[in-house]
Amino acid sequence: MDELTLRIYPSVRAAAPDLETPGLAGYAFARHAWLQAWADTFGAQAHIEPAIVVMAGVRIQMVLPLGITRRNGLRTLEFLGGIVTDYNAPAIDPDFARSLDATAVQALWRRITAALPSHDVVCLTRMPVTLDPPEGAVGERVPNPLALLPGVNAAGQARSVTFPDRYEALTGTLRPRFWADTQRCRRRLAEVGPIAFVVADDDAGMRALIVSLKRMKSRRWRETHSKDWFAVPAFSDFYDAMARIDLPEGRIHGSSLNVSGTAVAAHLGLVYRSRFYLLLIGWEADGWRRFSTGRLMTETLLRQAFDEGLRVFDFTVGEEAYKDDWANALMPLVRYDEAITARGRFATVLMTARDRLRARATQVAWLRRIVRWLAGRPLA
Template identity: 45%
Template sequence: MTADHPAPPASLEGVSRGAGPGSASIRIFTSMDEAEAMWRAAERSLIHTAFQTYEWLATWVETLGTEVAITPLIVLVEEGERPVMLIPLGRAKRRGIATITFLGGEVTDYHAPLVAADWQDRLAPAGFAPLWTRILAALPRADLLRLGQMPEDILGVPNPFASLPGARPSDVALSLRLPANVEDFRRGLRSNLASDTRRKRRRLAEIGAVEHAVARTPEEMSAAVAAMADRKSRRFLETTGKDPFARPAFRAFYDRMSQRVPGDGAVQASVLRVGGEVVAAHWGVVHRGRFYYLMIGWSAGEWFRYSVGRILIDALIAAAIEDRLEVFDLTIGDEAYKSDWANERLTLLALNLALSPAGRVVLAAEAARHALRERAKRVQWLRALVRRLAGRKPLTDGG
């Protein structure tokens, strides 16, 4: 495969790609509009997370997808007229290197296909690998395949990509299986966490009425999104030196997703107020009995010592229990504060493959850079050199 292979045709919709194991057929759609009716129908029967809904990925394609000029490659696998899988891929080209990846980019915590609960039985005995070989052959040529943040199972159903050679653990996600009532939830917390949270909430109440308010109108939604983004921007700058909300497409994703028609998979935005002042805000999604905790921001200054972010998380979990949801999904990352709340752990996988000689050069260069960084962590002068070449300040003696 070569990097200068022509781009895909305007549409491959309706094209079946060859015979293979079992009776599965493959169709590929190259636009979200063409795929919409099929996709929405597939959502009704296939297992998926909130990140694989048409609403989520169509919003991403029309906002952040424009930054990378991605062409959707939506793969529908059918057995007869029954969908078995829908795989939301895309192809983008940067610096002459064409890459196939999942749609959804940086705002999507779980990248995965939509799958039938019995996909293994329906593809047996051949399994997924021969079908994946057929899919790769049907896709437009590319140099790299990059698939990351793939859950090893999709809401209890094995992820077909987890069985492919080269799929390796890359991260974890944490979640909380919700109890029947708020009292049981709080009894299950570490005693010092529960007591400190109660104490700080009492201290906040001495300042003013403490209120957790969920946005119910478009105006309230816009205000809650703005409150979250403003506070999250400050935190991004403090921790990474970069604010993704400064990118118009990044902010547009959250604004547009927030104004989609409510329903299953709808955004929930809320704020924590103390004495009428917003001190923290959260943006997440509720989908099929699962609350996805995604973006939280809190006020700095005097509010920091009251742990207002933690107070808001506690309120979010309590509200999810009262709404009779099943899982509070803290999503990707095993930060210490998430471990305070979680009781379930999910391994996330990555699969990076070279599909051309140019792709092999790219992956080899990345492996060399990774090895250099690992060595630099152990060799002080080399670590200083790497930081200087990256334009970063040298480390002090204290590290």
């Protein structure tokens, strides 16, 4: 490890050649195309200072897309990609990853942080404990060395479907009542009109899909009293940019479920190596609700991914209950938090106290009033 050189890029564009290094284990979210779409939208407005770490010897061993932003008055080291990136992880040579134990990882991390611009705290979230191997590689999944950092904490899990040899073997593991109801919904929908699964395969089709999907998701968020993210310009702009990116070893996948030519459900995600990422799915309301068109869209995407020969259908992060109806595999996620400076250590104590106060406030009325009063006020 001492023989490896370390370089740090101040922008995603400058790091583009290294971010496109073939043969590294990881996920689609660490590729240049994805990070550049984020940098041109969210990143441009969030004033994040990229600090993309590359470790190389004869060839590149690891690419770590990090950045520094100011949050609560603190300079915070975090992954690039923000809320639109489901998995935060390095792109890494599989043999290099497997050679690192906890002691080596800690030494490597100290070397990296010492070379980075000054920061008060580290906040690395949504880190999967394992990585997809390079396409065509033989062997098990690749360990994520950052999951060995001292003091990492469990941070939920991602759900997915690992495909068996036959599709019927997958549907046979589903709850019988759930699968029977899904088939019944499809039959009833077919009585309304011809059902067609339409993949957006040109710019015009993708633009039309994005318009429909934004409308469906915004309505759903408002119905559930959640934040309408498409009302945030940077969020909306990111998905416009995402739909146009050229992803090496993969592609953006946009599609809709149509009845008599009308889109009743839509999805925008991606295919990368042997994994299908379900990222953003929406469906129409009103009279279409009784047909469970979102569920039918999910099952249609599953079938297409299986027929394409992909190995994993990934529901990614999030605790939405519908994922449990389909998933047969779980991937643990971890997070790593560290205070670097005295200012960072003091703020960490305050944030820990605040989080405990919020947890306690769910059970004590007068504490809830205090928490509401504190909401939105600066941490200091």
